[in-house]
Amino acid sequence: MGDPKGFLKYRRQATAYRPVCERVKDYSPVFARRSNKESQEQASRCMDCGTPFCHWGCPIGNYIPEWNDLVFTGQWRNAFELLDQTNNFPEITARICPAQCEYACVLGINDDPVTIRENELAIVERAFEMGFIRLHLLHTRTGKKVAIIGSGPTGLSCASQLNKVGHEVTVFERDDKVGGLLRYGIPDFKLEKWVVDRRVNILTDEGIKFRTGVNVGDDYSASKLLRNFNAICLAGGSRVPRDLNIEGRELKGIYFAMDYLVQANKRVAGETIPHNKLIDASGKKVLVIGGGDTGSDCVGTANRQNASCVVQIELLPKPPECRTDEYPWPSYPMLLKTSTSHEEGAVERKWSVLTKKFIGENGNIKKVLCAEVEFLKIDSKACSEMREVPGSEFEIEADLVILAIGFTQPEKKGLITELELRLDDRGNIKTDNFFMTSKKGIFAAGDMRRGQSLVVWAVSDGRRAAHYIDSYLMGSTCLPDV
Numbered sequence: 001m002g003d004p005k006g007f008l009k010y011r012r013q014a015t016a017y018r019p020v021c022e023r024v025k026d027y028s029p030v031f032a033r034r035s036n037k038e039s040q041e042q043a044s045r046c047m048d049c050g051t052p053f054c055h056w057g058c059p060i061g062n063y064i065p066e067w068n069d070l071v072f073t074g075q076w077r078n079a080f081e082l083l084d085q086t087n088n089f090p091e092i093t094a095r096i097c098p099a100q101c102e103y104a105c106v107l108g109i110n111d112d113p114v115t116i117r118e119n120e121l122a123i124v125e126r127a128f129e130m131g132f133i134r135l136h137l138l139h140t141r142t143g144k145k146v147a148i149i150g151s152g153p154t155g156l157s158c159a160s161q162l163n164k165v166g167h168e169v170t171v172f173e174r175d176d177k178v179g180g181l182l183r184y185g186i187p188d189f190k191l192e193k194w195v196v197d198r199r200v201n202i203l204t205d206e207g208i209k210f211r212t213g214v215n216v217g218d219d220y221s222a223s224k225l226l227r228n229f230n231a232i233c234l235a236g237g238s239r240v241p242r243d244l245n246i247e248g249r250e251l252k253g254i255y256f257a258m259d260y261l262v263q264a265n266k267r268v269a270g271e272t273i274p275h276n277k278l279i280d281a282s283g284k285k286v287l288v289i290g291g292g293d294t295g296s297d298c299v300g301t302a303n304r305q306n307a308s309c310v311v312q313i314e315l316l317p318k319p320p321e322c323r324t325d326e327y328p329w330p331s332y333p334m335l336l337k338t339s340t341s342h343e344e345g346a347v348e349r350k351w352s353v354l355t356k357k358f359i360g361e362n363g364n365i366k367k368v369l370c371a372e373v374e375f376l377k378i379d380s381k382a383c384s385e386m387r388e389v390p391g392s393e394f395e396i397e398a399d400l401v402i403l404a405i406g407f408t409q410p411e412k413k414g415l416i417t418e419l420e421l422r423l424d425d426r427g428n429i430k431t432d433n434f435f436m437t438s439k440k441g442i443f444a445a446g447d448m449r450r451g452q453s454l455v456v457w458a459v460s461d462g463r464r465a466a467h468y469i470d471s472y473l474m475g476s477t478c479l480p481d482v
């Protein structure tokens, strides 16, 4: 432990964000990186508490107290090497992870937690700057071929791990570029795409083959896959959007969040969208239905496109701002999240709102009929029943409605159907404890297995799947099961 009194000397330094008036005019990152000296001061706040719950809170088990100590003492290379042992893409999690670790920080019991996520960013970006990042190059290969379907964080972490132990890895991706939701879901103002490209270039240089523009199950049959590869990992994500099948749903101007965000990301990357397919918020009254992170990304994007106003509604009640008895420390609490997108521009947020009807004019969406709801406890357990508050109906004017109400399951058409894979109760691919599906040699990981989740869980799943795939192919493995 570097400085036993660090947490007494320094307050938590809040993330520095660029001024709102500046950042809403562009898609550059909303945050400003802090100096190495500031990171060292912040790392010195880590108490080395003995039982590091932060390590438990992090889904990939990052060695947080250890690298905080190394940062404090200026041992940046060692800090990076430790981080590299557990996280294939720290430069990505360090930008967009909700930092479950920080909610489990022991200092957080009676003070502000250590800025773990930003310390992670400082370590990895310093490693890139100083040339600490080495290519894992191999002279011998095992001769085993593995196909990975999907190039999101799950597929990429699985590929990275399997390549390290000498398998010949091919990643198939149906989009024109690699990255999954990192590229086409998450907006640039949260994660710039050069960060993804920089990592993909490293993976390519290390020997991983990428085949983009190939929709497996359509352009490349599952039977061919089975013939050509010794093992397969399905990492195709969970993208079937939840719909709102109420009166007026057929009106023009109502879109799924991913249709909107994919297009917005492509435009930021310089692609031109044909006019008749363009979804643009410029000058429009935008209503985002769904109060989660995807909805928040739509709010930030709509404000950057100069929407005339943005309203975001959510069916569930407003979450608490501080921990409640339901979510005691060190659990990850369901708290009210005010994202950087919410702080920009005039977004009005409403909770406990039911969407009842889309109302149009000449076939276009004009307004939305809503009502307030309340949740009444119906038993001693946490079960409650939703009831519409009588006489509470109201209308919201909107000429662009974005549905951001979640994703139900992976797409079944194509690969899953052709392989006749067993599914779990929620419609995700069912695997055993070793990540193997109901078909021998075919594994599944990430959102496709666990449902829409987080990047850090995708990385965890990809790494774990690689552990079991290597065991399956070689009889034993040196890859970690995290």
Ligand SMILES: Cc1cc2nc3c(=O)[nH]c(=O)nc-3n(C[C@H](O)[C@H](O)[C@H](O)COP(=O)(O)OP(=O)(O)OC[C@H]3O[C@@H](n4cnc5c(N)ncnc54)[C@H](O)[C@@H]3O)c2cc1C
Pocket (backbone or CB within 6 Å): 096, 097, 098, 149, 150, 151, 152, 153, 154, 155, 172, 173, 174, 175, 179, 180, 181, 182, 185, 186, 190, 214, 215, 216, 217, 235, 236, 237, 238, 239, 261, 293, 294, 297, 414, 415, 445, 446, 447, 448, 452, 453, 454, 455, 456, 458
């Ligand atoms: C808008 C949005 C914002 C988000 N923001 C955050 C955030 O800030 N922080 C965070 O931690 N998480 C965030 N998430 C969640 C996170 O992005 C996902 O949990 C994560 O990307 C899942 O990784 P994955 O690799 O399993 O799937 P995906 O990232 O969905 O990648 C799956 C890939 O498989 C490809 N594919 C599918 N089927 C085939 C096929 N048959 N052939 C070839 N390719 C195929 C798809 O094209 C896709 O590229 C966000 C999600 C969304 C939707």
Ligand code: SF4
Pocket (backbone or CB within 6 Å): 057, 058, 059, 060, 061, 062, 064, 093, 094, 097, 098, 099, 100, 101, 102, 116, 117, 120, 456
């Ligand atoms: S990956 Fe996420 S949970 Fe893990 S240390 Fe980084 S910010 Fe924390």
